[in-house]
Amino acid sequence: MSEQNYQPETLAVHGGTVRSQFGEHSEALFLTSSFVFENAAQAAARFIGEQPGNIYSRFTNPTVTMFEERLAAMEGAEQCVATASGMSAILACVMGLLKAGDHIVASQSIFGASVNLFNNVIGKFGVATTYVSATDVSEWQAAVRPNTRLLFLETPSNPLTEISDIAAVASVAKGCGALLAVDNCFCTPILQRPLDLGADIVIQSATKYIDGQGRVLGGAVLGSRKNMEGVYGFLRTAGPTMSAFNAWVLLKGLETLKLRMDAHSANALELARWLEAQPNVARVFYPGLPSHPQHKLALRQQKTGGGIVSFEVASSPGCGKAAAWRVIDNTRLLSITANLGDTKTTITHPATTTHARISPEARAAAGITDGLIRIAVGLEAVVDIQADLARGLNK
Numbered sequence: 001m002s003e004q005n006y007q008p009e010t011l012a013v014h015g016g017t018v019r020s021q022f023g024e025h026s027e028a029l030f031l032t033s034s035f036v037f038e039n040a041a042q043a044a045a046r047f048i049g050e051q052p053g054n055i056y057s058r059f060t061n062p063t064v065t066m067f068e069e070r071l072a073a074m075e076g077a078e079q080c081v082a083t084a085s086g087m088s089a090i091l092a093c094v095m096g097l098l099k100a101g102d103h104i105v106a107s108q109s110i111f112g113a114s115v116n117l118f119n120n121v122i123g124k125f126g127v128a129t130t131y132v133s134a135t136d137v138s139e140w141q142a143a144v145r146p147n148t149r150l151l152f153l154e155t156p157s158n159p160l161t162e163i164s165d166i167a168a169v170a171s172v173a174k175g176c177g178a179l180l181a182v183d184n185c186f187c188t189p190i191l192q193r194p195l196d197l198g199a200d201i202v203i204q205s206a207t208k209y210i211d212g213q214g215r216v217l218g219g220a221v222l223g224s225r226k227n228m229e230g231v232y233g234f235l236r237t238a239g240p241t242m243s244a245f246n247a248w249v250l251l252k253g254l255e256t257l258k259l260r261m262d263a264h265s266a267n268a269l270e271l272a273r274w275l276e277a278q279p280n281v282a283r284v285f286y287p288g289l290p291s292h293p294q295h296k297l298a299l300r301q302q303k304t305g306g307g308i309v310s311f312e313v314a315s316s317p318g319c320g321k322a323a324a325w326r327v328i329d330n331t332r333l334l335s336i337t338a339n340l341g342d343t344k345t346t347i348t349h350p351a352t353t354t355h356a357r358i359s360p361e362a363r364a365a366a367g368i369t370d371g372l373i374r375i376a377v378g379l380e381a382v383v384d385i386q387a388d389l390a391r392g393l394n395k
């Protein structure tokens with residue numbers, strides 16, 4: 001489907017090629033590792049790229065292609081390259097576009113595994129990373145070096161929902177000839193389209209909202225055909241590609257993404273407002289609340305505040321962890337897990353799980369206090385989520 005002016009919910013259902021020669025109505029699952037050629041000449045033409053067509057599922061697979069075309073239409077990208085997970089999307093982006101001696105500037109408020117990847121994997125191959133404030137654009141400008149090739153951010157951030165100004169960081173990138181990559185996992189293209197704001201590359205962990213039901217891992221890198229050439233080249237050779245089965249599950253996830261993101265967002269806003277009114281809650285972090293420091297920027301950049309709400313349980317000094325654990329351990333409905341973007345609401349204590357390996361000083365500097373709780377709001381009735389949290393809050 002080539003029409004570019006359809007609304008997102010239409011693209012979510014019809015975007016990309018939807019059927020094979022058999023005319024099936026629901027997208028088909030092609031479980032095959034390789035493809036057969038009509039003759040030797042056709043094989044030769046496919047291998048040297050003279051004739052388009054599938055060769056081997058590490059290179060392309062029709063179900064994966066359907067997922068890629070649909071997500072590309074939704075993000076407004078020329079090309080999408082699907083990967084085995086969100087982390088392999090970030091790896092492929094760096095391996096495909098950078099070389100030894102290049103430099104990355106990244107927000108300090110990115111996913112923990114991304115920091116680990118930059119410092120301990122990519123760092124070994126001579127690509128250094130400098131971390132800067134998610135919200136202070138002047139720090140990005142000051143960190144740029146002559147060899148800076150990639151700027152990398154994630155907005156809203158995890159778990160404090162800090163908002164980075166994508167358009168402002170994009171102009172820093174343009175000014176120094178670097179590329180801006182945005183990890184769009186928390187918003188998905190339904191709530192935010194970074195390429196429209198000047199970013200060059202979008203990263204997705206499809207494991208989260210795109211699947212939305214906690215079933216499979218997946219990821220994607222999106223951008224111009226020119227930038228995706230190296231990314232695809234790396235994947236085709238190194239192999240962390242998306243499986244056909246996962247692509248099929250994720251295609252079905254895309255079809256309901258708009259409905260789910262709207263419902264996650266509405267629930268999150270209602271829960272955030274309720275939390276703000278609770279006497280035993282010291283502070284609520286949610287971009288959709290007027291009390292959020294970047295509320296105006298969030299309204300400009302995203303369609304809604306999204307589905308992630310964090311809050312600090314009120315406690316006496318030194319008792320934050322006990323207070324937060326009391327809330328978590330008194331839930332019956334919510335899932336105590338670090339995953340997010342699921343129909344089921346999840347509850348996490350960042351200081352002792354996702355951010356436990358960071359030193360207490362660095363954690364304090366990042367604002368991740370012992371009393372902080374992160375909620376990835378699911379699709380249950382908000383009153384039931386509130387009752388589950390109230391049990392521990394009121395103890």
Ligand SMILES: *Cc1c(COP(=O)(O)O)cnc(C)c1O
Nearest residue numbers: 085086087111183185205207218
């Ligand atoms: C989960 C997550 C990732 C990594 O994705 P996987 O699919 O788990 O590899 C990257 N970025 C963000 C913001 C995430 O939440």
